[in-house]
């Protein structure tokens with residue numbers, strides 16, 4: 001291992017990530033090392049980490065290498081692995097663009113939830129965002145228990161019915177009267193039955209803001225309360241649509257929802273075939289070098 005490891009820091013609607021470019025998958029990023037890098041006081045700080053690896057060089061992505069050159073090896077801030085990160089994939093694409101690996105336009109990114117199609121808008125176009133927004137084909141939402149509210153979410157003595165929505169990763173979406181009712185979301189709010197989520201769950205609290213316009217707060221599995229969650233915003237948009245009686249498959253037209261998060265705004269469109277597109281910003285804010293000796297202290301020793 002060299003004595004310095006390059007990193008960048010970026011965010012999408014303030015869901016922030018440490019980015020570690022490692023094309024040949026040569027860096028030992030143990031859960032402890034990831035947690036150390038994401039620590040906001042003793043490390044760089046981030047809700048999660050984007051390990052940028054060539055698909056051909058990663059055992060979990062090799063089969064996708066023909067479709068997508070790059071694999072987003074996503075880790076939560078506590079070091080755990082997640083299947084997918086919607087804000088992360090936009091920031092991942094922005095990194096690839098900034099580093100010259102790809103240009104504006106279309107690209108494919110391999111993730112643990114399959115290959116995602118990404119479109120990087122031309123700078124200054126479309127949304128008026130200086131860097132150009134990024135749109136991601138997020139796939140279809142799955143309702144493991146059907147579209148009705150099948151689980152419940154609690155905060156203190158208060159409990160709400162919630163929808164179980166899977167966007168590659170698990171979500172529980174609860175509509176509340178006021179986002180303050182969610183209280184402090186650093187600890188995971190209890191979700192029942194726990195058996196609905198054997199691997200843990202991301203929990204979204206949602207209020208209506210207007211026609212096809214909602215706002216949310218989120219507790220992210222493996223990170224605590226974050227300022228945004230892209231997969232969560234998609235889960236919220238489809239849950240809101242079903243609540244409004246808007247099913248694009250039945251209507252034959254897309255349903256578009258604006259989802260406000262504490263860190264900004266995401267626009268989610270569900271097509272009649274169920275495919276969901278998410279559009280939002282992605283920003284690289286810094287780059288630097290990690291002292292490899294410091295990181296090495298956090299790498300778990302190999303077991304005999």
Ligand SMILES: N[C@@H](CCC[C@H](N)C(=O)O)C(=O)O
Pocket residue numbers: 015048076081082083084085086087088169170202220221222223228229230231232
């Ligand atoms: N912030 C992400 C989701 C990251 C993974 C999540 N915490 C999980 O464990 O499933 C997003 O933007 O989607």
